Amino acid sequence: MFYREAGIFKTSYAADQALFRIPFDRIFVISVVLFAALVIPVIGNEYWLGSILIPTLIMAIATIGLNILLGYCGQLSLGTGAFMAAGAFMGYKIATAFPWMPIWAVVILGGICAAMIGVAFGLPSLRIKGFYLAVTTLAAQFFLLWLFQKVPWFVNYSISGVPTAPPREMFGYLVTGAEASVEARYLFILAFTVILALIAANLVRGRIGRTWMAIRDMDIAAELIGIKPLPTKLSAFAVSSFYCGVAGVLWAFCYINTVEATAFDIFRSFTVLFMVIIGGLGSILGCFLGAFFIFLLPIFLNSAPGWVGLEVPTELISHVEFMVFGALIVFFLIVEPHGLARLWAITKEKLRLWPFPY
Amino acid sequence: MAAVEGLQEDGHADAAQAPARDAGEIVLKLDNIELGFGGVKAINNVSFEVRKGEIRAIIGPNGAGKSSMLNCINGFYKPQKGSISFNGKTMSAMDPHFAASNGIARTFQNIALFRGMSTLDNLMTGRVLKMRRGFLWQALHWGPAQREEIKHRAFVETIIDFLEIQSIRRTPVGRLPYGLQKRVELGRALAMEPSILLLDEPMAGMNVEEKQDMSRFILDVNEEFGTTIVLIEHDMGVVMDISDRVVVLDYGRKIADGTPDEVRRNQDVIDAYLGVPHED
Structure with missing residues (x-):
């Protein structure tokens, strides 16, 4: 068989602690990344790259962000959209105030601004847990969007209130704004996605990730081990909001090409939450599965009747889409709260024993 | 099994010679601890000390305040009165982070993994x-x-x-x-x-073999790593076998403190915990 878990012997702890403990996994992930970087820009058309892969990858970054907070640290947040907006608007302010600044630095600084705002709104998490915390983050969602819409300073006093994203170059290619080629934007986003996913995977398997999970699983025991709850929770809020902020900058600069608060409303927060739940709480792989699932499902539902020769009115399809969507969320919450990533793990476990029952 | 041998010798020894083994210095000392929840006094004026390298058991009927005592030691509860001396520092209440960073570790009655x-x-x-x-x-x-x-x-x-x-x-x-x-x-x-290991009912709900394994681990930890152990346990056989000194709590008060044999002979303990013998 080409996929083997048996017979792989580690002789050092370094090898045993590698990110991908099975050689096949490592080769597979590297080849997927290479395929995404080298082949897809060549074979992909404007529609697939611009309307599907770019938003999916950006949302995957935001999903990693929320997953760190919710899946790893156990803090429920509904303010994802607001933190994305914070990244987008602060990125816009930075990009226009310092036109000489390289675009990657703008994206990272936007993320850092979002992280600081996230920490401020994470402060109640020391006292408030679960759904009550979700409500306080909801305050962030409404307050921040209101702020960005009402204070013209954030949009540089633009008359329309919806400024366009400034065009910026990287390695001589335009990567942001409407004039940038879709391939350049895609590769720019892909680079961020891969690096951020790698960093997230490193964080969650190290000391910081363990303190997050300890707080999530048993906060009292964690405290008695010497983990301080407040800095730990705030670090999760910071990292989570950083990822959301980066996703927000990319969304505004590379996808919709405008900086507007309405793009980051409460529905954006819920979409990211659904991606986390469907993909799998506490799994980086799940973030990608969830993001792709939620982006591709509507497209599949739209085209599937056509494939089998059914003529279905568009109205009906969009309704069916909502119903199937809702049903799937309920299904996952009941059957497999750990989402697609857990289903994948269970499949692997079953196949290990197959065809024997034990 | 030095502890067990020590314990058997001690049965014949003078009762005033409290510790079963060579008494180490006092590493943890609790003075006049009082802890209440609303109207309930969980711990009422309890003092005892833990010596370096010993296995110290805390026993008592349900609700006697044993777990509360451990919670005071590692700072999860703040006693209203009294003081705790640890590592040469005396404080009115332990801070969980200070306890953890100074080598107090614990396990929980209901597993908290x-x-x-x-x-x-x-x-x-x-x-x-x-x-x-x-x-x-x-x-x-x-x-x-x-x-x-x-x-x-x-x-x-x-x-x-x-x-x-x-x-x-x-x-x-x-x-x-x-x-x-x-x-x-x-x-x-x-x-x-840890320099002090707090074990809250490490053998609760275990069968005999599991209890034997756990007792062996506890004794090995004590002997090999020199870890001081404070232990809450309901299984009297285990407690009397492995511990060097025993504190008995009842309704938040300390009713006895000494070697297992002293405690076993103490009339208050027999009355409160091990049961009053019937005449018939």
Whole structure:
């Protein structure tokens, strides 16, 4: 068989602690990344790259962000959209105030601004847990969007209130704004996605990730081990909001090409939450599965009747889409709260024993 | 089994010679501790001390305030009165972080493992206070951060070997049977390299073999690592066998303190805990 878990012997702890403990996994992930970087820009058309892969990858970054907070640290947040907006608007302010600044630095600084705002709104998490915390983050969602819409300073006093994203170059290619080629934007986003996913995977398997999970699983025991709850929770809020902020900058600069608060409303927060739940709480792989699932499902539902020769009115399809969507969320919450990533793990476990029952 | 031998000799020894083994210095001292929840006095003016290297048992009927006592020792509860002296420092209440960073580790009556994490990660979490590398190194998981991980992994592996849990290294602890979970929890406490180990009913709900295993681990920890152990246990056989000195609590008061044999002969203890003999 080409996929083997048996017979792989580690002789050092370094090898045993590698990110991908099975050689096949490592080769597979590297080849997927290479395929995404080298082949897809060549074979992909404007529609697939611009309307599907770019938003999916950006949302995957935001999903990693929320997953760190919710899946790893156990803090429920509904303010994802607001933190994305914070990244987008602060990125816009930075990009226009310092036109000489390289675009990657703008994206990272936007993320850092979002992280600081996230920490401020994470402060109640020391006292408030679960759904009550979700409500306080909801305050962030409404307050921040209101702020960005009402204070013209954030949009540089633009008359329309919806400024366009400034065009910026990287390695001589335009990567942001409407004039940038879709391939350049895609590769720019892909680079961020891969690096951020790698960093997230490193964080969650190290000391910081363990303190997050300890707080999530048993906060009292964690405290008695010497983990301080407040800095730990705030670090999760910071990292989570950083990822959301980066996703927000990319969304505004590379996808919709405008900086507007309405793009980051409460529905954006819920979409990211659904991606986390469907993909799998506490799994980086799940973030990608969830993001792709939620982006591709509507497209599949739209085209599937056509494939089998059914003529279905568009109205009906969009309704069916909502119903199937809702049903799937309920299904996952009941059957497999750990989402697609857990289903994948269970499949692997079953196949290990197959065809024997034990 | 030095402890057991010591205990048997002590049966004939003078009752004034309190500790069964060579008395170490006092490492932890609780003075006049009072703790109440609303109108209920959980602990009422209790004082006792723990000497270096001994196995100190706290026994008493249900609701006697034993777990509250441990919670005071590691700072989870703040007593309203009294003082705690530890490491030469006297304070009115322990701070959990101070306790953890100064080598007080504990296990819980109801297992408080991190259920979503593997055995290995649970034990590695016990090393959190000893890991120093900053955020950026960890984000890269390379160089110093990786060397640090490997160093602590090597230590954790010695505990895994000691507790004989090699085969469940990668298993999420939520899936383990009860007895193994108790063992992993002991491992997590040991990973902190504690100078004082607080065990809250380490043998509750175990069968005889599991109890024997656990007793062996406790004695080995005490002897090999020189760890001072404070233990709450309901199984009198175990307590009398492995502990050097016993504190007996009843309704939040201390009713006896001494070697297992002294405690066994104490009339208050017999009345309160072991049962009043019937005439017929």
